[in-house]
Amino acid sequence: MYSKRNWLIFIVLLTMLAGVCVFSLFAGAVHVPVAQMFQSGIIRLRLARILLAIVAGIGLSVAGVIFQALLRNPLADPYVLGVSSGAGLGAALAIILGVSVLSTWTLPAMAFAGAIGTILLVYTLARSAGGVVPVHTLLLSGVIVSAVLGSILMFIVSVCPSQNLHNVVWWLLGNLQIFDWALLRIVSIVVVCGLVITLLFARDLNVMTLGEEPAAHLGLNVEQTKKIFFVVASLMTGATVAACGLIGFVGLIVPHSVRLVIGPDHRRLVPASAMAGAIFLVLADSFARTVIAPVEIPIGVVTAFLGGPFFLFLLRRRKNSYWS
Amino acid sequence: MVSVKMKRYWYITAIVFAAALAMVLLLSGRWKPNDSTSEDKLRIVSLAPNVTEILFALDLADCIVGVTNCCDWPAEAKSIECVGGFGAPNIEKLLALHPDLVIAAGFERGDTAEMISKSGIEVLDLWIYSFKELFEAVRKIGKATGKLQEAEEMIVSIQAELKVVSERFERIEPSQRPKVFVEMWYNPLTTAGRKSFIDEIITWAGGVNVARNINQHYPHVNPEKVIEWNPDVIVLCYMEQEGPTAARLADRIGWAEISAVKQGRIIDNIPPDLILRPGPRLLEGVKILAKYLYGAVVEKCDAGSEKLELAGEVR
Numbered sequence: 035m036y037s038k039r040n041w042l043i044f045i046v047l048l049t050m051l052a053g054v055c056v057f058s059l060f061a062g063a064v065h066v067p068v069a070q071m072f073q074s075g076i077i078r079l080r081l082a083r084i085l086l087a088i089v090a091g092i093g094l095s096v097a098g099v100i101f102q103a104l105l106r107n108p109l110a111d112p113y114v115l116g117v118s119s120g121a122g123l124g125a126a127l128a129i130i131l132g133v134s135v136l137s138t139w140t141l142p143a144m145a146f147a148g149a150i151g152t153i154l155l156v157y158t159l160a161r162s163a164g165g166v167v168p169v170h171t172l173l174l175s176g177v178i179v180s181a182v183l184g185s186i187l188m189f190i191v192s193v194c195p196s197q198n199l200h201n202v203v204w205w206l207l208g209n210l211q212i213f214d215w216a217l218l219r220i221v222s223i224v225v226v227c228g229l230v231i232t233l234l235f236a237r238d239l240n241v242m243t244l245g246e247e248p249a250a251h252l253g254l255n256v257e258q259t260k261k262i263f264f265v266v267a268s269l270m271t272g273a274t275v276a277a278c279g280l281i282g283f284v285g286l287i288v289p290h291s292v293r294l295v296i297g298p299d300h301r302r303l304v305p306a307s308a309m310a311g312a313i314f315l316v317l318a319d320s321f322a323r324t325v326i327a328p329v330e331i332p333i334g335v336v337t338a339f340l341g342g343p344f345f346l347f348l349l350r351r352r353k354n355s356y357w358s
Numbered sequence: 359m360v361s362v363k364m365k366r367y368w369y370i371t372a373i374v375f376a377a378a379l380a381m382v383l384l385l386s387g388r389w390k391p392n393d394s395t396s397e398d399k400l401r402i403v404s405l406a407p408n409v410t411e412i413l414f415a416l417d418l419a420d421c422i423v424g425v426t427n428c429c430d431w432p433a434e435a436k437s438i439e440c441v442g443g444f445g446a447p448n449i450e451k452l453l454a455l456h457p458d459l460v461i462a463a464g465f466e467r468g469d470t471a472e473m474i475s476k477s478g479i480e481v482l483d484l485w486i487y488s489f490k491e492l493f494e495a496v497r498k499i500g501k502a503t504g505k506l507q508e509a510e511e512m513i514v515s516i517q518a519e520l521k522v523v524s525e526r527f528e529r530i531e532p533s534q535r536p537k538v539f540v541e542m543w544y545n546p547l548t549t550a551g552r553k554s555f556i557d558e559i560i561t562w563a564g565g566v567n568v569a570r571n572i573n574q575h576y577p578h579v580n581p582e583k584v585i586e587w588n589p590d591v592i593v594l595c596y597m598e599q600e601g602p603t604a605a606r607l608a609d610r611i612g613w614a615e616i617s618a619v620k621q622g623r624i625i626d627n628i629p630p631d632l633i634l635r636p637g638p639r640l641l642e643g644v645k646i647l648a649k650y651l652y653g654a655v656v657e658k659c660d661a662g663s664e665k666l667e668l669a670g671e672v673r
Binding site for chain 1: 370371374375378379381382383385386387388389390391427440441442443446447448449450451453454464466467468469470472473476477578
């Protein structure tokens with residue numbers, strides 16, 4: 035299964051990840067002399083950011099891989115089932131109701147609740163009488179729920195007082211600065227568990243891409259597999275969004291680009307996307323906080339900027355497509 | 359990775375990423391903290407332009423070690439180290455400056471204040487929505503910096519000057535005073551409601567805010583409402599960007615019949631910071647507006663470092 039070429043790619047990716055992390059420790063607005071590195075609070079802040087970027091990168095890319103495989107749609111990203119609107123709504127409610135000042139946990143918790151609630155709603159809406167959830171119905175109900183929640187969010191944003199409005203808009207742009215190690219720990223646990231489960235069941239993802247009926251004929255319990263993977267992907271996305279806000283493009287671009295290099299076999303695709311996503315986000319984060327320091331570019335802008343040209347490139351190549 | 363086209367695109371991608379890496383490398387760590395801990399002066403970081411103005415007014419200019427990129431008055435403020443945007447400091451730079459006190463007027467992130475105070479730095483978060491809150495804020499800053507007496511003196515002097523301005527029109531009945539509409543943004547049309555200090559500015563200057571019955575800070579209003587209110591004076595006051603000038607207002611549908619537009623009593627040359635920035639210069643804003651509403655003579659007046667000449671539409 036793991037040929038020499040694949041091991042090489044994994045080793046290269048791992049080295050790149052380590053390299054980018056070390057690089058990122060040195061990148062920032064303030065120059066920290068090497069001698070002071072170990073005591074410096076600033077380095078600890080950067081370390082927290084790097085770790086969160088790794089976790090978010092893994093979470094978003096793997097969730098992207100899962101959604102693209104299950105929905106069999108190349109435009110699927112972690113937010114396709116309305117998670118972004120749901121989490122945004124949860125966060126907006128937390129800010130506007132004023133509960134976000136009660137504790138640093140309230141905002142992430144409500145964003146997470148919004149994300150999971152949305153997934154449950156979408157899933158329930160898409161379920162047909164026999165307990166079967168057809169994939170295109172899921173996609174459609176996801177788009178609709180996303181639109182409805184998004185409009186509620188817009189309504190809230192338009193009527194709430196100006197000070198809170200700014201906080202909500204900021205949160206929606208995404209930010210990798212984290213001040214709370216405990217939150218980072220919880221999000222990491224969720225994402226790592228999700229990654230492990232996905233790795234263990236990656237072969238089933240391969241079978242799912244053939245189509246639901248062929249997969250069933252090949253002996254896969256399609257509904258159960260769908261359920262497990264949706265839960266895993268939703269939890270990972272929800273946890274990431276709760277900690278960082280909405281960071282776009284990562285879940286969409288990374289799986290596609292890794293697939294071009296390593297092929298569509300999910301047993302290789304999943305770990306490679308995880309690592310590539312981590313590298314991408316750590317690099318994007320160091321870019322975001324360094325280039326026009328002390329002003330910070332929102333991370334979503336940087337991922338779009340770095341990933342956008344790549345996406346255009348993908349659109350142009352129709353041949354050699356694994357999606358034909 | 360076979361076709362030539364694909365190879366070309368991979369090169370492009372590689373170049374983009376390499377460029378990003380290079381930019382980060384070159385632009386990183388541009389700021390080196392200087393360990394000038396020899397001074398035992400209080401080190402203050404201001405995270406809002408109005409806070410900076412208050413600090414300068416309290417004669418604390420040499421204690422300020424960090425400001426935002428919007429802190430542009432007085433001119434000396436621009437040469438102080440910038441730590442980020444309004445309420446959004448770059449945490450690395452903020453910590454590296456080793457401040458003793460951080461004063462903000464609202465944070466972009468809810469947990470920034472907690473994080474800063476966990477590092478042992480005192481944090482003051484002052485939201486100023488009225489003159490009373492402005493005086494409270496000045497008092498709090500005075501207390502935190504040991505300049506309480508100067509703060510009280512400043513408050514008393516501002517209040518005294520406000521009284522002097524109001525003597526001009528005290529004899530005029532409120533129903534005879536000019537109705538004023540302050541336009542803060544044009545899309546959507548935004549004005550200042552009763553809860554805002556701008557409403558108080560209008561009152562202190564002897565006008566009547568047409569939006570005074572709206573119990574919000576900065577409500578969006580329907581243009582029809584403005585026609586219904588029929589203000590005598592319109593003040594155009596946009597924060598930073600340019601907006602429509604006085605001449606364009608008549609082009610708005612139905613606005614040609616508004617009293618202010620018909621008589622040309624549209625003021626668009628008051629420096630917006632004098633009305634929109636809740637600091638000691640609000641007094642100047644009140645004075646200028648009062649002169650517009652009641653001054654019959656062309657006068658020169660000082661507004662900070664700018665000189666304004668009032669003429670023309672003033673009745």
